[in-house]
Amino acid sequence: MYRNLRFFVVLLSTTIVVLYGCTCNPEGRYVKDIHEFENGINIETNDANIHLTALSDHSIEVNYLPMGYEAAPSYALEKHLGKVETHLENKSDHILFSTNNLNVHIQKCPLAISYFYKDSLLFKEEQGLLFNDSIKGFRMQLDPDEKLMGGGERVLGMDRRGNRLRLYNRASYGYETHADLMYYSLPIVISSNKYMLLFDNVADGWMDLGKTEKDILQFETKGGRLSYVVVGGEDYPSLTENYTQVTGHQPMPPRWALGNISSRMGYKSQKEVEEVVSTYQKQQIPLDGIVLDLFWFGPDVKGYMGNLEWDKQAFPEPEKMMSGLKNKGVKTVLITEPFILKNTGKYDECIEQQLLGTDSLGQPFVYDFYFGTTTLLDIFKPETQEWFWDIYKKHTLSGVEGWWGDLGEPELHPSELHHVNGKADLVHNAYGHEWARTIFNGFTNDFPKKRPVILMRSGFAGSQRYGMIPWSGDVSRTWGGLKPQVEISLQMGLQGLAYMHSDLGGFAGDYKDAELYTRWLQYGVFQPVFRTHAQSDVPPEPIYWDKKTKSIAREFIKLRYRLTPYLYTMVYENATKGIPLMRPLFYASGDTSLISNKANYLWGDNFLVSPITEKGAQNWNVTLPEGSNWYHFFTEQKYSGGQVVEVSVTINEIPVFVKGGAFIPMVKAFSNMEAYYTKDLTLHYYYDADAEKSKGYMYDDDGKTNNSWINHLYEKLFFESENDDQKISIKVTRESNEYDGKPEDRNISFVIHNVVQKPKRVLVNDDSVRYIYNQKEHKLLVTGVMYGDKEINMTIRK
Template identity: 50%
Template sequence: MKLFVRTSAFTLLFSLVLLASTLWSANVLASTQPDTYQSHVFEKTYLKVNTAQHTIHLTAYDTAIEVLYQSDKTPLPSYAIKEQAKPHAAHFQEANNELLFSTGELTAVINKSPFNIKFYHRGDLLIGEEAGYVKQLKEQGEKDIFHGFRFKLSESEKLLGAGERVLGMDRRGHRLPLYNKAHYGYTTESNQMNFSIPAVLSSKKYLLLFDNSAKGWLDLGKSTSDILQFSAVSGRASYVIFSGDSYPDIIHNYVKLTGTQPMPPRWALGNFASRFGYRSEKEVISTVEKFIELDIPLDALVLDLYWFGKDIKGHMGNLAWDKETFPTPEKMMNNLKEKGVKTVLITEPFVLSSSKKWQDAVDNQALAKDANGKAKTFDFYFGNTGLIDVFNETGRRWFTDIYQTLDKQGVSGWWGDLGEPEVHPSDTLHTLDNGLKVNADAIHNVYGHQWAKMLYENQLDLHPNVRPFILMRSGFAGSQRYGMIPWTGDVSRSWGGLQPQVELSLQMSLLGLSYTHSDLGGFAGGESFDKELYIRWLQYGVFQPIYRPHAQDNIAPEVVFHDKETQDILREFIKLRYQLLPYNYTLAYQNSTTGMPLMRPLFFENEHNTQFINNAQSYLWGDAFLVTPIVKAKQKEVEIQLPQGVWFDYFSGKKYQGNQTISLPTALKTLPVMVRAGSFIPMASTMQSTQEYSSQQLTLHYYADKSVKNSSGQMYEDDGVSVNNIANQQYEILNFSVNNESNLSFKLSHQGQYQGMPKYRDVNLVIHHLEKRPKEVKLNGRNLKVAQNDKTQAIWDATKKTFTVKFTWQHEKHGQQYLQKPITLSVK
């Protein structure tokens, strides 16, 4: 067997390396001795291995393998693996000094003596334990004793992931704290932020996740160049290996086990009005009316902490409307809904001892405890406080009662802020549902994760068929399965703050959190309005998952409160965002079913060229668009690394060959956006809010080039609201394809249906970049006359080099179903 022969050779090499390494690194106490195999038990999906020092459990999950070193009788639960995960049948073989445990593509090879586990994908080595589980690690500057794992790295491999950090795409060579913590006003460097996810994606095509929620460190070859070391103060001694044939395959396998992101409500892809913060009901209403007056689309308004108190300090935990400034909140929210605008409220997990709900929280045992069993109190910026214990039923019940009251009043979405938690003393005690008491450091990194789970499940209890909207500042591996929409924290309102935003969103997307976005325009500071910075940031926002300008209100974050030129430029971009809803909503569908990010790194295009890995200046928005934000003041041109193929400047139409770096001139009214030749881009008509959305009027853009002989696209549609549309097959997919061997031959087909689906669609198919006027056009076999008159069915525009064909795409009834009749179009 190829795999067995190869691993036997590695066993000898590993033994020589181990004997030579009497001291590992300055951070490791040299007390762990080589381990040896004693016995094993294999049962279909599961392998239990007993060694001289440990009991190790290996569990197969399709194309992933979990390894758990059992260290105590009551371990913490897995927070990363989804609740419904089912183990997968594995293959097992014992051969001489090795045990082989395989899911098919992924194989764990266990060397008996000295004990060691290596992982292979289709026979190729991915990574292996260097010392396996190590109990006595001591980290620099720490008084605590840590435990963890050590893995051997290949010389040239690059490592991505580890959550929100500003370090560059390749994070190898860094030692990263694993402790969720806000970084206020960050710019071009940060090694610790709101999401400290203990997982890395390697250029060797594996993903390694440490399923441990505790405070710790991730050393990616910093202390020892060829060693990846994970360490934590406590928690599960567990890791999971994922593999795949490509990076998207690996991400797909990762989200199959940790959970896919549910489809967001369609309105979540619209424009948000948000600031710190709206101080009165009157201000809220007038702001929304300003958007409508200026013809700028709007779908949601976000209320920061002034909704429950007129001051920044002293009111946190009230979580009830301040009736002096918001006297009729139900009327206000109903008024906004009639205008197509949803209300989103901020909430925090802290209850100040000065708040109106303090005693009620104490009486109902809702707060985390101190060593004496009393509500733990401590001071932070907002005052003296306690922390809601979301890890047990009493704390969750008290918190959800508040959410339910506000929900009945008409709140449409929730914002969970400060959920790292921002301050979380180590001696704070939390009680898990199984009765286990743990200190704050053991579960700090999953506080926001557990809070999101509570909110998500509560919203589904209240509205079983309405998709929740949950904006959260902190979470963990797998948080995406609770519909969490993260943002990149309190970024500086500066060019330095804008520069790392692509990197942050790409890195989070690689680990399933694909709706990570920034406070458009920047949040913190700023002495005066920087018009160019503001326009550039909001232009970029059109091509990121959530469009939410948000900032401290010394400078207005909303477009409507700026000068006319700013409004005029950004109105068109915000309208473009809405026109792209069919395309963007399809990206959401793809993400929900496969884990494919909405924002995609360029190295997905050329997985053999590791130079693309370092590119965080450009990214793909779906398959069709290549976006390069302008992140420097007065930048006259921008360099763009083009993947292979043919690309068109979206705004000028200029054609570029791929596989080169080009220099593109810039203009304030446009953003460097390229479109891939062969792309289909479905677009809707303009609207004031998604409440007016309809795909009955559809413009389908196709970007033609003779180099592209065949291409295809799709468009996903459903009612935009219901929870289980995909599972219940209440959706429609429009398929588009073209063959360009001799002439352009289009086919439009359809599958599926949903309640409220349009009975027909009026379609404008716009073919871009035709070299000459078509001589012959046939629609469903019928000849069309080509003219330059907009009132005709086939229109040639010689100036723009576009050809538009207008037709009605009818449904036909087949039994109880209405199916859209396929459309064929031939253009010579």
């Protein structure tokens, strides 16, 4: 009732203003004509054409074309989104344009546009388009109590209202607890009013979130596309889902990319690489990948960038090395950069083929930066993309399994440099995006069955659809560097980049602290990618730490592998719905008072994680969302939701909680993802009397075939529970398709947590079975339940 009344009042008040003598100001903007086209309308005003295009039932693109202004392409949006049902009403004083969920009210004179999700006002243009000699952009009205997230990768706190944010990807070496500008800026606003606003513009610019004027959101740009996209949703998960529907879903990475990846700056020889891998395996620490930094193509940090070929002095037999590592289950990842230094191996070739950014006269733009005198590949040029991909293709055919694109902001991008599609400042934020697209399209064309691994630290909105896996850059190796990592990953996940992760242990500096290292790796188990990386002053690999630190790291890395069924299911959900792996507490509950909480987060639907970020901590406060009971993953202690609890901590664990009623599928620890197999499965069920019914599922496929989830080369196991005073009922069913390595049947062990009394009887498909009951831990164990295509019905009589 209230929402309908609110919508009516807004329309009525607009109409009254028109009725009582509003006249068009010749200097103002007003509607002259309107034309309809598929999915949208074109509004002709006195100084611009405005295209409103429905991208989906939940999103609309608004593209302004001032008279004489050249249109610019969209980098953010998916192509070919399909037909959307729209509705148009052209009244004498206003226009109503809508999808089944989004409604746009357009006052004709003076022009004023308001957006509603169903009947709830999202926001309205304050002045709308800004277009003059001094400024180009947009002005929007903000509600007084509205909270704003977004802006990409920053360390500012979760609610970023009151900040003026530059939109320019730039390196932030050694950052800690505050960073205004970082590697991956995004012109995105996420509102507590359940809308997202994407300014689809890749140029250098600013986004003022109520800093200059308290209730005004102002976007400013040096040029380029004058467009924004409005996305609405019923709740926060659907908002993310609706946004990624139009900007693209992240393809599933190969399963090995979720395992332990070892990296440093950097391994200097073939012998060192082989020794590192051998040491991991001797010390029984699981390992799936190793990253080779700068030294694979040259003996020093400076002077060799752009060679892009193996340094045969240090790596005499690279193909043999990679083949040997692969036989051990370890994949090789190589670093590349877009800078071609003068007098390096590819320099003359790039000059001759005109593959480089140029000056105003069309000559190669040569300049100095940290690594030497350089040029920059014009990644926007089709010929450059083809040339660059040929290098990736050659090395991929020789055994490289993953690619790391570094310095892709680009790190130094002079304003005077010209690309084929414009000057540097006008296309700067699209550079990493196009680079990722180049590699992704190369894999699509030449290795269509292979899932690419593309690590990059800079991009644009929508880069996730090219398989980009971003990391948080050169973070300080300090407690201050660890503290903002949750905030960074949560913010980026809400903006479509669900695989944002950190260099585990910290990157920059020589601070050696076993406690810090341990805490960072413990957190890393519950971040999307587990990859250690650092400058070589302090070892990033656990194999080179003391016995105690190494032992704790080993057990947590093994836990990461044991949780692979749960993690891999989240990966599938992200690929199909865009839902992030790391989720803020408000995400599920809708409680906006939790927006500022950056100390705790949800890991999927069923885990809550609170990393330890203070040295010497013995007690830790954890916020538990209401609506569920929570069980300490390591101690089994039960806590009620809707409160802040203080828990004791030791160096051997961090606070991790499981939601009451949750199903957590796990496997035994294994050495690498090549050995992953779900024939022997342990299903943990966290019984909770307050959770009378609950559901869960597990996704499985071969872990490597591209688009397996699209081509039905997968299966799902579904779990259900129903409880009352007399019994606990659990059902397992299967949606089965064929795929390589599929278990024809499974040996499932059930672990039922929080069973406070020994049950009278346990039945599986109406037959009594043996069980083990642990009175001290309140656990019930049922082993050896064979499962093929028939469902399992387990009944536990109380």
